[in-house]
Amino acid sequence: MAATRQTVAQTLEEVITWRPVLAPVLRSFEPLLTAQEELVGELAENLKKQGVKLPQSQAERMEQGVSLLADATFAGFAPAVRTSAEKLLPLLCRMDAVVPYKAAFTDFFLKSDKTEAQKIEELVAAVVSGNKKEIEGLAEKIGVDPLVLHFAAGFVVAPVLHALTVLVASAGDEAPWEVGDVWRQGYCPVCGALPTMGWMDKPSIDEKNAFLAGGGGKKHLHCGTCGADWKFRRGACPACGEEGSGVMELLRESGKAAHGERLDWCTKCKSYCPGVDLREREFVPNLDALALGMMHLDMVAARRKLKPVKPSFWNMF
Ligand SMILES: [Zn+2]
Ligand SMILES: [Zn+2]
Structure with missing residues (x-):
């Protein structure tokens, strides 16, 4: 029998009964983590409808240690990132570090023209690769602090990537990277x-x-x-x-x-x-x-x- 999985709220609740001293900081992040959790299902549906999915895994590449999303361009990801940003930006913009960049972030994530879409896809690639130079370059273009961009983008992009992973994991009994211990x-x-x-x-x-x-x-x-x-x-x-x-x-x-x-x-x-x-x-x-x-x-x-x-x-x- 599969063990009961706790939600974000249930997990934090349990931690708080054990470590009440952490309550203020856990409570302050709970709305964000819960919003991310709720987004995953919605985004998985959207990605499925759009036909966006993870590249097919190849056992040989996996054996060589090449991740599925290495070299991915993330073309077509902008709408999903926008959906995520619509829900998460208002929560992120309550944080002191993000407040000064509220307008810049809203402009960047929620405008739906083509150039912005391309920049959003570049940002997804930078978050995935962890490439600091690329994030710094984008931060300069958007007019925000690179560290704050990394922080906010990490939050906004994560549910989109989670949705991709969920789609793969729910497609079969075993995830492709678990088959044959490749x-x-x-x-x-x-x-x-x-x-x-x-x-x-x-x-x-x-x-x-x-x-x-x-x-x-x-x-x-x-x-x-x-x-x-x-x-x-x-x-x-x-x-x-x-x-x-x-x-x-x-x-x-x-x-x-x-x-x-x-x-x-x-x-x-x-x-x-x-x-x-x-x-x-x-x-x-x-x-x-x-x-x-x-x-x-x-x-x-x-x-x-x-x-x-x-x-x-x-x-x-
Ligand atoms: Zn070590
Ligand atoms: Zn990962």
Whole structure:
């Protein structure tokens, strides 16, 4: 039986009962994360109708570590990005860092002429590739601070990429990057971003004969940029690829129950990825919301001079 998946709101609610001190910051981001969550289904429908989908996966390219969206042009993505911006911009523009650029962002994202559409597609490509130079170039054209553009664009583009991933994942039993274990990289098989979270799966039950089909504890990584999940070797670092006994260490809160939450950090490159062992939890959290809810561990990591494998919006500024 599939474990119950929590929504953004349910995930944050649970975190707040455990760590009430985080309530103000979690509550301030909840409307945005919830709006993103709601957009994914709507955007998946739109993309499907328009015939926009992920490039076909090729086992050989995947084995070589080429993500599905590497070299994608994102032509035809502008309408979906606009739909996302319509819903998210009003929420983003409540934030102090974004307020000065409200007019510039509204102009850029919501105008529907051809040149803007092309720039929007360039922005999607820049977000996916993480190319700072391209983002800086676009920021100058739009007249906004590059860091704020990166922050806002990350929010607006993510639901569109999530929708693409959902379309692929819902098309078959197994995502193409899970078939035959062709994907062995620490970065995302869909968009190429580094993971924002790791998770260990729960034991699975074979419903037909009620026997335990697997003991669980298999390691997966989760991409906060496009929502993809993929299997990864436990003893390997997703950032530098180093592998072996003693490479990865665990950091978890002592004393009170940790609810399966921990940081996996690499003794070689000193980067860390937050993670959750689902065997220690009743429900399956929304991983993007949980990543935010684990910011107390980000602070512990920062004190130890560790750096996140993938910086998230709450440690961008
Ligand atoms: Zn991704
Ligand atoms: Zn490493």
